[in-house]
Amino acid sequence: MASGTQSGTRRNAAGRRGDGGPGAGGPSNADGSGVADATAAASVTDDATGGATGDATDAVAVAKAAAPASGETVRVDSWIWSVRLVKTRSMGATACRGGHVRVNGERVKPAYAVRVGDEVRLRHADRERIVIVKRVIRKRVGPPVAAECYVDNSPPPPPREAVAPAGIRDRGAGRPTKRDRRELERLRGLGSAE
Numbered sequence: 001m002a003s004g005t006q007s008g009t010r011r012n013a014a015g016r017r018g019d020g021g022p023g024a025g026g027p028s029n030a031d032g033s034g035v036a037d038a039t040a041a042a043s044v045t046d047d048a049t050g051g052a053t054g055d056a057t058d059a060v061a062v063a064k065a066a067a068p069a070s071g072e073t074v075r076v077d078s079w080i081w082s083v084r085l086v087k088t089r090s091m092g093a094t095a096c097r098g099g100h101v102r103v104n105g106e107r108v109k110p111a112y113a114v115r116v117g118d119e120v121r122l123r124h125a126d127r128e129r130i131v132i133v134k135r136v137i138r139k140r141v142g143p144p145v146a147a148e149c150y151v152d153n154s155p156p157p158p159p160r161e162a163v164a165p166a167g168i169r170d171r172g173a174g175r176p177t178k179r180d181r182r183e184l185e186r187l188r189g190l191g192s193a194e
Contacts, residue, residue, distance in 0.1 A: 059148045066139040073113035074138045076103060076120065082137045083146040085122055085129055095124060120150075129154045 066082070068074055074082075077092035080101065086092045093110040095101050101108055102121040114120065114133055122129045131150040141149075169176065176184065 056148065059145045062141055062145045063135050063137055063148055066137040066141050066145075068136065068138045072138075074136045075110060076101060076108055076112045076114045077110035078138055079114045079133070079136065080120065080122060082140050083131075083149045084140070084143060085120075085131070086124060091124075095122060100124065127154075127157055 077089055077096050080086050080092045080095075081089040086095065092101075096108060096110040096112075099107050100123040103112060103114065103118050105119075105121075114136060116133050116136060118133045120129075120131050120133060122131075130153045132153060133150055135149040137149055
């Protein structure tokens with residue numbers, strides 16, 4: 001009896017989430033196609049990123065599946081999230097509101113509609129990214145597919161310092177002693193000359 005109740009609960013939760021569980025109506029798109037489009041896009045995504053056979057044609061197919069329907073536009077905060085320039089969409093919106101995103105040289109709001117051929121400049125994580133929009137997508141895709149959606153004209157990232165990080169202790173070494181602390185400060189150049 002408990003297992004029957006448990007599986008019924010799972011089915012009901014699946015129906016509420018809209019992931020196409022048994023008896024679930026699922027979300028429907030504006031064109032009434034329902035979950036079939038999402039399932040097709042997911043299967044194409046799995047094929048393109050599933051193994052070593054994913055090539056440029058698969059990436060193009062996935063990008064086409066993630067493209068908006070005809071007549072729809074894509075917000076700039078959603079696009080920079082979709083092509084993996086920022087980690088979350090809210091980070092993209094915050095960057096737009098803070099003036100860190102420019103499209104064709106002008107600061108834009110998060111709802112600005114991005115088009116093919118636009119130059120998007122994003123200042124994020126102490127680095128400036130300059131990209132030209134090749135393809136407009138509205139769903140987040142994997143890194144190989146995202147690279148097909150823009151031309152990256154960004155300057156190279158600044159080189160990392162060649163200095164070994166001082167102050168990293170072995171796991172389980174415990175709390176540093178006073179002698180250890182003095183040696184760490186001497187390595188960092190913070191200690192006084194004795």
